[in-house]
Amino acid sequence: GAGVSQTPSNKVTEKGKYVELRCDPISGHTALYWYRQSLGQGPEFLIYFQGTGAADDSGLPNDRFFAVRPEGSVSTLKIQRTERGDSAVYLCASSLLAGPENEQFFGPGTRLTVL
Amino acid sequence: GENVEQHPSTLSVQEGDSAVIKCTYSDSASNYFPWYKQELGKRPQLIIDIRSNVGEKKDQRIAVTLNKTAKHFSLHITETQPEDSAVYFCAASSNTNAGKSTFGDGTTLTVKP
Secondary structure (H helix, E strand, C coil): CCCCEEECCEEEECCCCCEEEEEECCCCCCEEEEEEECCCCCCEEEEEEECCEEEECCCCCCCCEEEECCCCCCEEEEECCCCHHHCEEEEEEEECCCCCCCCCEECCCEEEEEC | CCCEEEECCEEEEECCCCEEEEEEECCCCCCEEEEEEECCCCCCEEEEEEECCCCEEEECCEEEEEECCCCEEEEEECCCCHHHCEEEEEEEECHHHCCCCEECCCEEEEEEC
16 A cells, blocks of 8 residues: 555544554554654664564653554554653654665654643 | 664754754664654655665665764765755664664754755
8 A cells, every 4th residue: 555654643642541543554564663752863773573473662662652563563552640741753664674775754753742 | 671762853944955864872772763754634654765785775765874993873864855854763673682673853844945
């Protein structure tokens, strides 16, 4: 299909609530990445998947953040007990294979606002 | 871990002039350096990349140079046009961090007609 898609495009929630952000990668792409982009900054790595497994979750800021990719395609980023500091644009990217020489294609992002 | 610094944070040029954006990195294991263009409200898009086994790569009006010894790389845009106005990000990654790209904080380029 088209490119990487993410839903919702915007999410406003209240402090303390739980949110789920969804990413649909390009069909056939085995690697999927989550980044967080705050205003005026570059994307900050959170986690990446190779297939169904999280190959590197070293960027997740704390245990309130969790991500899954149960069937090796769609991924969901889950944030518990949201805090105002979680407000950012959450970007998803996918690539055919993992590895630095495989172009990452980004989705449009989900703008999360925690009130 | 890797640290990427990018300069300048903002850059304003006259249409037709050249623009240069510079990045430094800290991890000598980094071997892949992509550059992304992000227009306002849009997703980052890869515009050019360079691998550590080459020193320069060119694609029409854009070029990237890499100095592995000094751990810095630069983006050069010649004959700038108003549609080049955007935020540009450099990034670095390595085989040891297979998928993990570390980004600079971006340069907002404005090309004045």
